[in-house]
Amino acid sequence: MQKEKIKQAIEILEELNIDLWITFVRESETIHDPCLDMIVGTNCTWQSAFMVSRNGKTIAIIGSLDKERIKNTGVFDDIRVYVSGIGESLISAIRELNPKEIAINTSINDHMSDGLTHGMYETLMEYLSKAEFDGKMLSSEKIISALRGRKSVTELERIKASIAATEEIYSRVSTFMKPGMSEKNVADFILDCVYKQNLETSWEENSCPAVFTGPFSAGAHADPTARTIEKGHVLNIDFGAKKDGYCSDIQRTWYFLRDGEKEAPEPVMRGFNTIIESVQKTAEAICPGKMGCEIDDVARNYILSRGYPEFQHGTGHQVGRSTHDGAGGLSPRWERYGETPFYRLEEGQVYTIEPRLPIDGYGVATVEEMIVVTKNGFEWLSHPQKEILLIG
């Protein structure tokens, strides 16, 4: 897998006209540059430089104690080991490769491309100056964004397997939930399924799953509480199983029928259908070349046009090794998203679509689906929810 990604990285360097990409880390179990999982596949203790060069050369400079571990991954062709300090080996590798451009993992916009700490940045700059490097320093965000975004066949298969696991657990939850249970009971049931199947949660388990029942529930990202499911509640769950290192992220919405009800009341149906319609319209707008914010507009404006308040987050994000993956998202043009709403969609990227709206007196309606960008449009990865799930 890492070898596949390194090969892709070399192609991307050629495409972007960048001579060398350096991932520079230490004690990576504690401060973890997310690139390591993609291109190295293990951690390292001392200062380590993983260099991928446009001419196809791959060099790892590592502390002596990490040698076996890095060698066993079989990813880097040229492994150079030091004992007292990395300086000498690093400087001579730079001189040898003599790059015109060096990309490093620093980015104001994209946390996935910002794995280089400021202390390590200063250290690296000192070594580069000692190596008399006088070329151009760049952010690796375009490399990483392309590399994380363009899923290989194996990667897509893994994501599909995670989605299948999530959907299977959702179908169990549907038969498990009853009025009188707490959000916490529901979350515990889901986590139990996760453990029994040797899966992981896609994000930290105190809010994966997130379960919200009824009006006045906590907002998104909050942990499940002791709040009890009652008849007449709209309930939604945000959950994803992670399998073989790849994540899924799906939301579903239920309604608990009151005595005598056969279906959800009109305001619930109207809210839920607005969400379903906005998901469908958003998906249909997707194709390579469009900017994330253009896609975000579709969901956001539709929900506003139906008289609901604006949701306070992006319409969707990429998914991969991480739940929030890749640089560009289907995000509004807000300060906190930096430049990323203006990134253009590429074939092979996996996105969520997850609008949200409150239904006064009932709860929150959310549906989150996953799609992959294809050559001319999109394909569903999840099986889209079409009807509100009724319990009662």
Add this chain to the structure above:
Amino acid sequence: MQKEKIKQAIEILEELNIDLWITFVRESETIHDPCLDMIVGTNCTWQSAFMVSRNGKTIAIIGSLDKERIKNTGVFDDIRVYVSGIGESLISAIRELNPKEIAINTSINDHMSDGLTHGMYETLMEYLSKAEFDGKMLSSEKIISALRGRKSVTELERIKASIAATEEIYSRVSTFMKPGMSEKNVADFILDCVYKQNLETSWEENSCPAVFTGPFSAGAHADPTARTIEKGHVLNIDFGAKKDGYCSDIQRTWYFLRDGEKEAPEPVMRGFNTIIESVQKTAEAICPGKMGCEIDDVARNYILSRGYPEFQHGTGHQVGRSTHDGAGGLSPRWERYGETPFYRLEEGQVYTIEPRLPIDGYGVATVEEMIVVTKNGFEWLSHPQKEILLIG
């Protein structure tokens, strides 16, 4: 626990004459500043600033979706929530606090104090300039080093509980191991104990435990292999259980008797005893105020004086929430350790002592004990290995 640490932090700010300490993060599940575990206790998605001020004020500025989660921790008194971008709230908080010095999590020396990425550093600098901050910027390494190092009573109790769990597992391993088993078999047995007791491993489990049998085994930090235990092998294990968020890190050495042997042969005894003696001498040298490198000298020079090669790592490191914790270590004056060998020992710090030496033709002897620095010296936390463990 986090509240205890924030209180300690305010005292340390006073001690160090620093007005304000800012921990500035985003998507902290992916890029994780290790300070968060100590002073926040949960993750956050959008740009977030956790401010601890010398006058006792604590402010968290966070994205709206993270509100419940941060509120529920109950650690920060003043929680300010934004939707579109953090800039405005951050700038006004800085103006309001009007600090003369601001410490941030960046450090060339200490990875534990280097949680601020370079991209986030640039973002923060821009906000500080907009806030017209013209005071002094400092590394928080002294704050973090003191904060991580000085263990509270609760913290020490947790570390002791982890050590007890590790020692219990070691005693099981001693009766489990037999010639003919592979390093991998032994590692799997230990991991099985860890899972059954609902513990975690102190570092990533492909090398926790690390198991090395016989001569020509892989060096430290390598993953267990299919190499088989044979009679006449020296075998060592490096392992630590993690319990309630606190780590342990202990190494033990065994010898597998050959047919007819009642004890280990002379070269094995000499090597093993050199390790035991060096651990004892090192521990006895420990007291507050000494520099880490002075303590390192004791173990290193003793082993050299007995004619063995120099080990290629520090004599010991601090242990806490992380296996490699705190800034200062019992380290040699080598480039890769930066300034940290010159940090002075403080009461309440927990260190490992872990010299190592090869015994030609048999394997590697290592023993790793854990101690806490007391007012006048040290106390053992682990029960020191005194005799080589014999199997056969």
